[in-house]
Amino acid sequence: MKNENYHSAPSGAVYGLGLIGAAIYFIGTATTFWMGVLGFLKAIIWPVFLVYELLKYLGA
Numbered sequence: 001m002k003n004e005n006y007h008s009a010p011s012g013a014v015y016g017l018g019l020i021g022a023a024i025y026f027i028g029t030a031t032t033f034w035m036g037v038l039g040f041l042k043a044i045i046w047p048v049f050l051v052y053e054l055l056k057y058l059g060a
Contacts, residue, residue, distance in 0.1 A: 018047070019046065025043075026038075026042050027039045
């Protein structure tokens with residue numbers, strides 16, 4: 001039995017950099033502690049916002 005593992009390190013790096021950038025943006029614009037916490041949670045799921053807006057723009 002052959003054991004093959006495929007890794008996608010470049011996409012993980014892009015997601016990681018996007019997470020850091022989004023966290024800096026959302027936390028930097030927060031006015032209260034809890035808005036900073038919410039900003040961090042938004043930073044975790046930033047691809048959801050990206051795909052949603054892209055599909056809305058494309059009219060899908």
